[in-house]
Amino acid sequence: MICVFQWLRKRQKPDQIKNLPQLIANLKTSGDFLHFKSEQTGMPYFIYYFKTLVNEQELSEKILAPMVKNKVSSLKEVKDTVPIPGIILTDDLSDICEKVMIGYLILRFNENSNECALIPSPTDISRKVSQPEVEFTVVGSKESFVESLDKNLHLIRKRLPVHELKAYEITIGKLTHTKVAVLYLDGITNQENIQIVKDRLKGIHVDQVVDNSVIMQLITDNKNSPFPQLVDTERPDRAASVLCEGKIVILSEGSPQALLGPTTFIEFFSAFEDYFVNWIIASTARLIRIFAVLFSILVTPLYVATLTYHYELIPSDLLSTLVSSRQQIPLPPILEAIFLELSIELLREAGARLPTKVGQTIGIVGGIVIGTASVEAGLTSNVLLIIVALAALASFTTPVYRMGNTIRLIRFPFLLFAHLWGLLGVVLCFCFLLIHLLRLKSLGKPFLEPIYPLRVKDLKDALIRLPNKFQTKRPIQLQTESTVRFEKDKNEFHE
Amino acid sequence: MKLPVLLCISILLLSGCVENSxxxxxxxxxxxxxxxxxxxxxxxxxxxxxxxxxxTIQNSVxxxxxxISKEIRSQYNSESPKPFVSGKLQLAIYSREIAEEDGIMELTDTLQRDPFIGSRAFLAISDTDIEKMLSTNFGNADTGHFLHSLLDHNSNYGMLPKTNLHNFFYYYFSEGNDPFLPLITLEEGKVKIAGLALLKEDKMVAELPADDLFTFKILYENFSSNDSFTTDLGNGDHASIYNIASKRNIDLKMLKKNEITIKGKVLGVIKEYTGEELSAKVIDKIEKDMEAEVEAKGREMIKKFQEEGIDPLGLGNAVRSVTRGKFDYDQWKDRYQEVDIKFNMQVVITESGVIE
Incomplete structure (x- = not known):
C-alpha cells in the first residue's frame, strides 16, 4: 500500500514540470484540452482550458466578448473587464494545475512567462433536484439531494437561513479530491462531536471517495459491525431537521445522500414521515416497525426451534396443521428454512441487480413459480412459506435501507443457533446480539440510548413520538450546548 | 480472535449432545x-x-x-416406526377397577415426574372399558384432544368442577383436601361425563351422579355457567334458570362451637317457564323452591362426605387457613365427622325475560 501512495505522490508532483509552458505542453497530451491564440490586433493573448470542464457559452459571451470590446492588453485589465468574480492572477504552478482541473481557464499574454489569469467558468452538468425515491413521503417536501455538493448545501441553507449554520469543508481522496462538508449549528451542536467528525475525516487517506457511503464506512465507530452507525438520508428537510436537534450532517460532492450522526438504534426505525402525521399515528407506525423487526429476525428461527425440539409448545389445534403440512417433506426444518430464506435472498439480490423492467418478471418468477412449485414438489411446507414471506415483508418496513439489509443478514446466525440448541440457542444468540448492540457507539455516543443507558427524557421521541408540547428539549444523547428548543409557555397549544 | 474459536469449538462439541425431536x-x-x-x-x-x-387425522392405538407403567412405554417403542414422546399428553384415564382396588398414585406418579407433561393435563376415571373407548373414532379428530376438549369446556362453562393434574396433586398432598376426578363412560359410541369420582387418598370411595354436579359445584367453588338448572314447582309447572353465577362462602366463625356454615348465593335468569303468568309471586316461589331443593341435596351430600370421611370441598384446608400455630391434621380428621356443617342457599332471579 505504502509503495502505491509513494508512487501516487510522485505522479502528482511531476519533477520535470518547472514552468507554465511545460505544464501546458503536458496538458496538451489530453485530447479535450483546447488552446488558441486570439486574433485580436495589438496584444495577442492565449487561452487554455478543458472543453469538458468549461462552459463554452459563458466563455464567448462573458469573457471573450468584453475582452474584444475593451481591447484588453494586460492581466490586470482582464480582472477589471471580465464580469466574472473570482478571477485569480497567479504564477503558482500547483495552483494553476489544480484550478484548471475544476473548470478554470488559463489566460495569458506572454507565452514564456508563468504569469497568468485563472478565470472560473465551470460547466454544471448535474441532475436537477428531483423527488426522493427511497424515502418518499406522500405528504411533505418532494425535494431530494442531488450529486452536487453546492446544490445540496443550498437545499439545506434554504431551510435554515441562520448564520449559525456552519459548513466546514475538507477535501478527501488523493485522486478524487472529493469535497466533504461537515454541517452543524454553532452554539447548539456539541463541540466535541464536531471535533470527532473533523478528526476522523482528517484521518482518511484513501485514493478515492466515490460516495458518502465510503466516508460512512471509514469514520464509523465499529467497522466490523453489520449495523450501520450513521443514518443516511436523501431528504434535505430531514437533514435540516436533525441539525436543529443538534446532530451533525456530512455531505460530500457527488453523493445524493447525507450522513447524520450521532444517532441511535431507534432512529433507524423512525421514518421522517412520522413528523408529518399525528403523534398517535406516528407512534403506532413506529411500534409496528419495531415489532416487524423482531418478527422478521425471530419468526423463522422460532419455527425451526419449535419444530425441531419443542413440539410440546405447539397448541393442539395448530399441531395438525403444522404436522400435516410437513408430512411429505424429506428435509429437516433447518434445511427447509434455509432453502426458503436463501431463495428469498436470491430473489431480492436478483431484483436489485436487474433493470426495473426485467425486475418485475423476477417478482412473478419468485412469487408464483418458486413458491408454489417448491410446496408442490414437497421441498417446503406451506406454513413455512407464509412465515418466510411475512418475515421478508417485515424486513422491508425499516425506513433506512441499510438497516433492512442488516436485519435480513442477522437472521441466519439465529437460524443456526435455533437448529443447534432450540429456544435456548435463540436466547443465546439474542444475548450475543444485545451485547454487540450495547457495545456499539455512534460518534462516541451510546448506540442503544435511550433504552440503555436509560434516559427517560429521550424516550419522548424514540419508540413512540409524543406530541410537540413535549419536545421542548433537545435529546440528552447529543449533549447540545443549548438544550432548549423552544419555550413551551410561549406556544399556545390550545388545550 | 479467542472468542470465535471458542464459539466454533463449543458449537461442534455441544450440538452433538442435544437430542432433537x-x-x-x-x-x-x-x-x-x-x-x-x-x-x-x-x-x-x-x-x-x-x-x-x-x-385427515388417524388415531393409532x-x-x-x-x-410397571414405565415398561409399557418401551414396549410401545418396539411397535412404532417413530419414537414415543409424552409432551403432548392431555388426558390419562384409569379404570374404575384400578381406582377402587389399587389406587392411582402409582400410575400418576410418572406423569408428575415427567417434565414434558403439562400440569394442565386431565385425569379421569372410566366406568366402562377403556380399550373400547380409546379405540373409538370421534370424527376427524385426535382422540386425546377430543376428550380433553370435552372435559375442558365442561369445567370452564359447564357443571364439572375444575380438575387437572396440578389440582389432583395439590389435593392429594395438601392437608385438608381430598381429590376428585371426573367419571366418564362410553355410551353408544359417545363419551359422556357420568359424574364425579370421589377419592380418599388415591382410592375411589364414592361417586356423585351427573345430576348432583350442580349442587357440588355450588358447594365447591365460585363459578358462572351457561348450563341451566330446572326446578319443579310442584303444581306441574317447571322453570328453567340459566346464566347462573354462583358465589360460595365458608363461614368459620362458629368453629369453636363445632359449626361450619357454607353459604351459596346463586344469581340466575329465567329462560323457560311452563306456567301461565310469571308474576313476582311466582318468581319468589321459584327462588324458594330452588333454594330448598339445592339445600336438601347439598346437606345430603355433605352427610355422605362426612360418613365416608372424605373432604372434597376442602373444608379442612379452609379451617387450616384460619388456624394459628400448627394445624393438627390428624386431630381434624377425627373431628371432621362430628362437625355440624350447615348449608344455606340464596337464589336471586335477576331477570325473567321481556315477554308480558
Missing part, C-alpha cells in the same frame, strides 16, 4: 388409559394421532401389558 418424526401420545391386565399386570392403552398430508 422433529415434530413429524415422533409419535405424540395424547391420551393414555390404564386397565387391569392378566396376572396382576397393567394394561396400558396409548393413542397417538397420525396427521396425514391431506388434513397401542396396547401393551407390563408389570
Amino acid at each position: 422433529v415434530v413429524d418424526d415422533i409419535q405424540m401420545v395424547t391420551v393414555i388409559g390404564y386397565e387391569k391386565g392378566e396376572d396382576g399386570k397393567i394394561k396400558g392403552i396409548a393413542v397417538a394421532p397420525q396427521f396425514q398430508a391431506d388434513g 397401542y396396547i401393551e401389558e407390563a408389570e
